[in-house]
Amino acid sequence: MTALILQSLYSGLLSGGSYALIALGLALVFGTMKIINLAHGEMVLLSAYMAYVMENRLAVNPLLATPLALVVACLIAVVVYFLVSRISRNRELNSLILTFGIGIILTNAALIIWSADIHSTSAPGFQEPVVLGPLYSMRSELGFFVASMVLVAALWWWLSRSWYGRAVRAVSSNRDAAKLMGINPHRTEVVSFVVAGILASVAGVAIYSTGVIQPALGASLTTKAFIITVLAGIGSIPGVLVGAVLIGVVEALTVTLYSSAIQELTGMALFLLVLFVLPNGLFGAARRRG
C-alpha cells in the first residue's frame, strides 16, 4: 500500500505541475485585468497543434515548435485583447461571452484544419520511463514539471520585480492613477495578454509531448485552468502552483484509495470546500470593504 500511495503522491505532483502550466496564463489575465479568458484552453490547444504540425510535416522534435507556437499563441492573445478592449460597457461579463465565442471559433477551426483525429508525439525519448526508487514517470512529465516550476518563479519575479510587472499590477489596482504615473494602460494590458500567450505556448507543447490532443480538448483545459485560478485566489501566482498540485494529488489519491471513476468529482469537492472555508481562495487577499 505504501508503494501505491507514494506513486500516487508523485503522479499527483507531476499532474499538478502540468495543471499549473495550463492555468498560469489564465490566472495572469484574470488576476491583472479581471478578464476571464475562456479561449485560453484553445490557445493552449493551438500551440499543441503547432507542435503536431512541426513534427508531422517537418519531422522535427516537438520542442522545436515552441517558437512557432509562441508566435501563434501571442498573435491570438493580441487579437483577443483587441476585441476585448472594444467592449465599453460591463467588460467583466461581456468579455466572458466574447472569449467563449472565440473559443468555439478556434475549436471549430482546429476541427476543420486537423480533423477530429487524436494526435500525440511519436518522437523517441519523451515517453521513456524515469525510475526514482519506487517512483515512476515519463521523461516528458518530469521535464515539464521542472519547466512549470521555472515559469511560476519567472512569472512571480516578473510581476513583483520588473518595471512592466509593476505596471501591470498598478493598472490592475487603479487604472486612472497608473495613467497619471505615466503608464500606458493599453500597452500594459497587451503585455499581460502576450505573456499569457507565451505561457499558453509552453503549455501546448507540453501537452502534445506528454498526452493526446484533439479539437474538443480546449474547453476542458479552460475549465481546469479556471478552477485552479479561483482555488488559488485571484492574482496569486504561487497559489496557482499550490492549488494545481493540491488538485493533482487529491485526484491521484482518489484513484489509489477508491476509484478513478470519482476523481474529477473529488477535485470539484475540494474546490468547493476550499471556497466555502476561504471564499477568496487559498492565497487571495480579502477584498477591501466600503
Next chain:
Amino acid sequence: MKSILRQIVALLLLLAPGLSTADAKEFLLGAELPLTGSLARVGNGTLEGITVGVEIFNRHNPSHKVKLVTIDDESSPAKAVAAVEKLASQGVVAITGGYGSNIIGPASDAANKAGLVYMTSGGVGNELTARGLKHFFRTNGSAGYTKAMAGLFTDMGIKSVSIVYSTKEATTELANDVAKAMRARKAKVAMHPFDPTITDFKPIINKVKLQDRSEAIAMVGYENDYVGILRAAKVLRPATVKAVVGVWSLATPKMAADFPDLMPNVYGTAMLPYPAGFRTAEGKEFADSYKRLYRKEPDYLGQFGYVQAQILCEAIKRADAKGTLAKGGLADEVRRTRLNTLIGQVAFDKNGDNPLFQQRMGQHQNGRIIIVWPKESATGKMNYPAVPW
C-alpha cells in the same frame, strides 16, 4: 446557323441532368451524427462510410436516388433529439447515424415517435434494444464484442484479468458483460472504472501491477484512453501481464501508423486485417469508392457506416416497390433484411438487434493487423505472451 446549333447544344446540356434524373425517384435519408465535439472523430468516420454507401446505391440504382441530409448533433443528446426532429420536418424517410448509447437513446426515441426508422452502428448498450422500439435497428450489439474479448482470453488460457474501463454508458456495460463472461469461466476479475476526462493512468496501472497482479489488461474505452493506458503500462511495466486487449478504435491502421511505439502486440476488435484484404466484389467496390472520395484506406467506422446505409437504401427501394414506404412499411422491410455484409451476417430480431453480429480480434504485429480470433477467420498466428513494452 452556328449560333442556332450552339443554342440547341446549350439547351440540351441544360436539360440533360433533368432528363437523366426525371425518372429517378428521390428519397431523403437523414443522417444525425456527432461531427463536432468529443465524438467528432467517430462521427465523421461513420459519415464517410454512409456517404460511400449512398453513392454506391445511387450508382447501381438509377431509378432511385437517395439524397443524404446530414445534421451535426455536436456530441450532445439534446442536440441529437433536435436534429432528429428537424430531419423529420424535412421529410426524410429514415434516419441513420448516431454514436454513443447515451445519445442514440433519446435520438431514436424521437425518431420512433415520428414513425421514422433509426438505424445505427454506434451504440452497443443493451438498454437500446431492450426498449423494443418498432423503428429502432442496429447492426452490432455488445454481445458480439463480449464474445470476441472473452473468447480470445479463453483461448489464451487467461486466469486473471484487470478490466480498465471508461465510465461512459456503453463502455461500462461492455466491461460488466466481459467481467461476467470471464467470471463464468472461473477467471479472477478486477474492475477499474475511470472518468473519461482523466489523462494520467499510472495510479490505475500501478494497482494492476501491485494489487491485482493480473495476466491480462482489458481496456474498454476510446483511442485517447488506450494511448494513456498503454503509456502508463509502458512506464510501470507490470511483470505479470501477458496480453493487453482492447475493443473498438484500437486495431486500426491509423493507430498502427500514429503510435508505432505503443501498438506492437496489442489486441483489439477488427473486422478486417491490415493491409485491408477485401476479397468480395462488393468489398473491393467499397474500398475503391472510399479511397476515391477520401484519399485514404477505409477503416472499421467506414465499414459500419457503409453497411447501415446499404441496409436502409435497399429496404427503401423494396418498400417503395411494394408501395408501403409512405404507409410506414419501411420498418417491416428492414426487419426482413437477410444480408451477408462487410461486417458479416445481418438480420434483425424483434427488438431491432442483430444477434448474428460477431466481432473478430486483431493484433498489431510489425505495423500490420493480423486477425487472430476466431480461428476460422484468423489470417495469422497470435504473438502470446507478448506486450508492447
